[in-house]
Amino acid sequence: MxxxxxxxxxxxxxxxxxxxxxxxxxxxxxxxxxxxxxxxxxxxxxxxxxxxxxxxxxxxxxxxxxxxxxxxxxxxxxxxxxxxxxxxxxxxxxxxxxxxxAGPTNILGKSLEELTAIREAGISLAYFGIESGDSQVLEDVKKGVTPEEMTQAGKKIQQAGIGLSATVIIGLGGRERWREHAEATAEVASAIDPVYLSALTLMVEEGTSLAGKIEAGAFNLLTPGECLAELRLLIERLELTRCTFRSNHASNYFAVGGVLPLEKERMLEDIDRALTDSRLLKGEMFRGL
Ligand code: SF4
Known part of the structure; x- marks a missing residue:
């Protein structure tokens, strides 16, 4: 092959x-x-x-x-x-x-009947990048859809019986929009209500237009502590039926996870401990490993 x-x-x-x-x-x-x-x-x-x-x-x-x-x-x-x-x-x-x-535009481009046929033919799980629920952030990062379209796509594919593993990106709103990004992302993810949800943390890759924006001073990255505060706000605002939530990707400064809503309080307590003790955070040089 x-x-x-x-x-x-x-x-x-x-x-x-x-x-x-x-x-x-x-x-x-x-x-x-x-x-x-x-x-x-x-x-x-x-x-x-x-x-x-x-x-x-x-x-x-x-x-x-x-x-x-x-x-x-x-x-x-x-x-x-x-x-x-x-x-x-x-x-x-x-x-x-x-x-x-599975991307939102292509999900929306298929009818519910087509998606159902795809599920019946074998696809049972789709990985879906929500990235952000904030309209300004989605526009800035050129995701190509609005929060409403993102929500519609996430719901539609699940309606066809395909399970959803969704991801969001901590830090994608930068310092400028961290709060709006966290709140709106929680809102969109809650409306979609996937079975799996992962929060990654923004890692800037060379050659991307975001890297250019940072160099030009038009986007300010969050510190590790600020990323954690954003993650806390996101989790606090999530209203999910039953979801396995993970923030333990190589990009994350601190690993946290559990079943939501059952383990929300314990997860927030874990984050609070890390917010008061920076030794619990992964060093920058170990991210991505
Ligand atoms: S995040 Fe990358 S792979 Fe996913 S839709 Fe955007 S450009 Fe394509």
Whole structure:
């Protein structure tokens, strides 16, 4: 199987077979993201994908989990995606979970019937970057949707029966909008009400337009303590039915997690302890490791 590098997957797909069915990201415009900047978006041909599946079947025929890369598989025409999922079903009869990244624009571009057919054909989990619920922040980072559209997309895909693992980014509003960002993000995430929610912390990547903005003094990064205060406000404001919340990514200064709303008080207490003792925070040089 030939992967077109670089290849990304969510941390929870570390043991999954990765099947690259698209290359790059159909949006590829977010100011903080460098993941697919060197790739032109394209959908691989069914022939290419079939060859990859045949190769993987010989070696990993008993696989239980498959992650469909790259950035946003729902950019594929529904018929093409259904054909790929049928190939996957036939080649890997033991597969229990097929997942993919899913962007809001492409979710909204599909009807509920199409999304339901995609779920019935095998995709049971989608990774969805909310990033922020604040309209100004979403516009600044060029996410391409409003908070209302983000909410609509998150609800729609779940309505089709596809589980949602959503992410938000602490620090994305900078010093200028940290409070608005935290409050509005809690509001949008609560309205979407995903089964999994992760809070990452902004890491600035070289060559992104955000890095340029910082250099020009137009965006001010939060300190580690400020990131933690923002995380606290976010968690405090979240109103979720039942969600596994995690903020233990390599980018985070402090690891916290639990089931919301059940463990909200304990999580806030953990953060309060870290807010009064900076020795509990991860050093800058260890972030990303
Ligand atoms: S949609 Fe996702 S992968 Fe694409 S540019 Fe934005 S953050 Fe990066």
């Amino acid at each position: 030939i992967y077109e590098q670089p290849l990304y997957r969510p941390p929870s797909e570390a043991r999954s077979l990765i099947l690259q069915v698209t290359v790059g990201c159909s949006h590829n415009a977010c100011s903080f993201c460098s993941m697919y900047k060197r790739k032109y978006f394209r959908v691989k041909t069914l022939d290419e994908i079939k060859k990859d599946i045949a190769w993987a079947k010989e070696r990993y025929g008993g696989t239980k989990r498959i992650f469909l890369a790259d950035g946003d598989v729902l950019a594929m025409e529904t018929d093409e995606l259904l054909a790929v999922l049928e190939e996957v079903r036939q080649a890997f009869p033991d597969v229990r979970r097929v997942s993919a990244y």
